[in-house]
């Protein structure tokens with residue numbers, strides 16, 4: 001879906017599977033995307049991958065994570081949980097006053113089908129604690145597989161959006177729509193424990209049914 005409100009969005013760890021999937025969807029929608037990486041060379045290579053996938057001119061660049069976070073108005077984090085804390089501490093100063101979308105799921109191998117929340121309650125609660133009150137931390141896309149994002153096809157799943165305040169959840173719901181999905185306001189940051197926890201259940205369901213990308217859909221609500 002194309003946007004009438006282009007935003008500058010940094011995707012930190014955007015060289016990975018989920019980050020590239022989001023970059024693909026949002027660049028296609030007309031947002032200005034900055035892929036962040038520990039090395040700008042890797043970020044630039046990911047930019048080329050996304051451009052090739054899209055096959056038409058889009059606004060996308062690649063930078064080191066700190067430069068990407070500094071330049072953007074919205075910052076998205078897509079790194080494995082084992083590097084979550086370290087990444088948050090390293091970009092804390094660059095994201096003050098911004099909207100921060102945390103896609104991280106606190107998976108702790110090898111038991112990734114078991115919900116294992118950090119002592120703070122969830123990855124998002126941990127992010128809020130580290131980044132401070134001046135950053136609006138919102139959870140989204142935890143239950144959407146990268147295979148679905150990169151397929152370019154319509155995705156038969158909904159996105160639960162929790163955390164921040166009503167306005168920041170509304171902004172994220174618009175970005176979810178631009179990525180071709182329906183976002184649903186799932187309430188305050190305490191509820192991110194459920195959003196993040198669902199991913200372990202979906203990974204278990206994938207294993208049971210031999211599929212790659214099971215998802216959730218909320219029933220009984222009006223749809224556009």
Ligand SMILES: NC(=O)c1ccc[n+]([C@@H]2O[C@H](COP(=O)([O-])OP(=O)(O)OC[C@H]3O[C@@H](n4cnc5c(N)ncnc54)[C@H](OP(=O)(O)O)[C@@H]3O)[C@@H](O)[C@H]2O)c1
Pocket residue numbers: 013014015016017018019036037038039042043077078079080081083087103104105106107141142143144145146147
């Ligand atoms: N994959 C999915 O389908 C999916 C779905 C929903 C949610 N998620 C969540 O999204 C997050 C990313 O998943 P992913 O599958 O995209 O992960 P990934 O491809 O394995 O890694 C993403 C990026 O993390 C960065 N990274 C690796 N080691 C790092 C370190 N020591 N410090 C900082 N950054 C490091 C790398 O970027 P550079 O090397 O370029 O720095 C890498 O490209 C995870 O928390 C995951 O649970 C994933």
